[in-house]
Amino acid sequence: xxxxxxxxxxxxxxxxxxxxxxxxxxxxxxxxxxxxxxxxxxxxxxxxxxxxxxxxxxxxxxxxxxxxxxxxxxxxxxxxxxxxxxxxxxxxxxxxxxxxxxxxxxxxxxxxxxxxxxxxxxxxxxxxxxxxxxxxxxxxxxxxxxxxxxxxxxxxxxxxxxxxxxxxxxxxxxxxxxxxxxxxxxxxxxxxxxxxxxxxxxxxxxxxxxxxxxxxxxxxxxxxxxxxxxx
Amino acid sequence: xxxxxxxxxxxxxxxxxxxxxxxxxxxxxxxxxxxxxxxxxxxxxxxxxxxxxxxxxxxxxxxxxxxxxxxxxxxxxxxxxxxxxxxxxxxxxxxxxxxxxxxxxxxxxxxxxxxxxxxxxxxxxxxxxxxxxxxxxxxxxxxxxxxxxxxxxxxxxxxxxxxxxxxxxxxxxxxxxxxxxxxxxxxxxxxxxxxxxxxxxxxxxxxxxxxxxxxxxxxxxxxxxxxxxxx
Numbered sequence: 440x441x442x443x444x445x446x447x448x449x450x451x452x453x454x455x456x457x458x459x460x461x462x463x464x465x466x467x468x469x470x471x472x473x474x475x476x477x478x479x480x481x482x483x484x485x486x487x488x489x490x491x492x493x494x495x496x497x498x499x500x501x502x503x504x505x506x507x508x509x510x511x512x513x514x515x516x517x518x519x520x521x522x523x524x525x526x527x528x529x530x531x532x533x534x535x536x537x538x539x540x541x542x543x544x545x546x547x548x549x550x551x552x553x554x555x556x557x558x559x560x561x562x563x564x565x566x567x568x569x570x571x572x573x574x575x576x577x578x579x580x581x582x583x584x585x586x587x588x589x590x591x592x593x594x595x596x597x598x599x600x601x602x603x604x605x606x607x608x609x610x611x612x613x614x615x616x617x618x619x620x621x622x623x624x625x626x627x628x629x630x631x632x633x634x635x636x637x638x639x640x641x642x643x644x645x646x647x648x649x650x651x652x653x654x655x656x657x658x659x660x661x662x663x664x665x666x667x668x669x670x
Numbered sequence: 671x672x673x674x675x676x677x678x679x680x681x682x683x684x685x686x687x688x689x690x691x692x693x694x695x696x697x698x699x700x701x702x703x704x705x706x707x708x709x710x711x712x713x714x715x716x717x718x719x720x721x722x723x724x725x726x727x728x729x730x731x732x733x734x735x736x737x738x739x740x741x742x743x744x745x746x747x748x749x750x751x752x753x754x755x756x757x758x759x760x761x762x763x764x765x766x767x768x769x770x771x772x773x774x775x776x777x778x779x780x781x782x783x784x785x786x787x788x789x790x791x792x793x794x795x796x797x798x799x800x801x802x803x804x805x806x807x808x809x810x811x812x813x814x815x816x817x818x819x820x821x822x823x824x825x826x827x828x829x830x831x832x833x834x835x836x837x838x839x840x841x842x843x844x845x846x847x848x849x850x851x852x853x854x855x856x857x858x859x860x861x862x863x864x865x866x867x868x869x870x871x872x873x874x875x876x877x878x879x880x881x882x883x884x885x886x887x888x889x890x891x892x893x894x895x896x897x898x899x900x901x
Binding site: 468471472476477480481488489492493494500501502504505508512516519546547551555556558559567569570573574577641642650654655657658661663664666669 | 695696699700702703704707708711712717719720721723724725727728729731732733735736739743746747750774777778779780782783784785786787789790791794797798800801804805808810871872873881885886888889890892893894895896897900
């Protein structure tokens with residue numbers, strides 16, 4: 440695939456950045472909101488830290504292994520569809536050739552205009568399979584080895600994100616003072632993280648920082664409200 | 671895109687199912703693990719239920735709005751790249767035509783074989799942009815209206831998933847008995863959910879059920895261990 444420079448950059452960064460964003464978005468938000476929520480109901484630092492660390496353990500494992508399975512299942516799906524295309528190209532080549540012509544028809548090309556491409560692909564089954572994977576099915580080959588890397592990246596990002604709001608409770612004995620510090624530190628972290636995230640997702644720095652902070656704030660406010668209401 | 675029936679089915683189901691899977695995987699796992707973890711440290715139903723409901727509120731909002739932003743940012747990214755391609759096709763058509771030839775070269779086609787396709791696209795700029803979006807950049811158009819639907823689906827799936835493990839603590843006064851019931855009910859739910867998920871992701875029913883149950887169990891065990899260790 441002849442990727443132009445701007446796209447190549449986008450794709451290379453995309454996978455790891457996406458994993459960091461997945462892990463850190465939730466890591467900064469959910470343990471923060473949980474700690475804030477519990478502060479509304481239970482004024483015991485010990486309980487809040489225990490709950491927070493349990494949540495970080497559970498969340499990082501659930502998200503990391505979830506990411507692992509998603510990556511594996513993408514790779515499996517690709518292999519399955521590839522085997523099917525290979526089979527179809529051997530057993531029903533005329534049907535597959537018609538599918539190629541139909542792909543080009545959706546871009547306004549006549550059968551005559553795409554004929555030379557179709558004939559050329561028919562002579563090289565391997566390239567033909569590759570072509571169908573991408574152009575009929577829109578699937579990208581993925582490295583199966585990425586699954587573990589993806590799982591670890593998500594999990595570590597979640598842990599790092601989660602320890603930021605919790606650290607206030609570790610260092611301040613008074614729960615309500617800890618909450619205030621936690622809110623300040625976490626909202627700043629969310630704004631910075633959101634801004635950095637924006638650079639990679641193509642959203643403007645300010646807008647992305649604002650959105651991320653609002654999500655974290657809303658989640659924490661909802662958790663606080665619910666905990667106070669029950670507690 | 672002339673999707674063959676099996677693919678069409680796959681794609682139609684994929685988006686909503688993916689959202690339900692995203693929400694419910696974490697919803698069944700994290701509140702379950704948190705409640706189990708807290709049971710290891712604090713034998714107060716009241717605290718566990720408060721923490722659990724706070725987590726469900728925080729998690730569903732964080733994941734739902736996260737899903738919303740992801741869908742929006744995909745749509746924005748598509749619009750941006752589309753505008754860039756449109757611009758390039760008008761301002762540097764020869765460069766873009768060379769890019770089309772290069773795309774075909776990666777499938778072993780000579781410039782002569784792809785010439786008629788290139789010429790045909792040059793005559794129809796709209797189709798040409800569409801072609802570049804899909805074949806150069808591998809991007810799919812997405813409906814912006816899906817963002818809210820996606821957010822709601824993820825959030826509701828998270829809430830439903832999270833209430834299953836927590837319900838044991840709501841109905842049983844004894845924390846350790848509640849944990850036992852919660853473990854049984856949740857592991858069964860994870861196995862069933864994993865099996866159903868497998869039908870959509872193409873993983874075998876048994877394998878998918880097993881994987882999902884193991885992730886939930888591991889996350890809960892880790893949370894339990896950490897909470898007991900600190901608590």
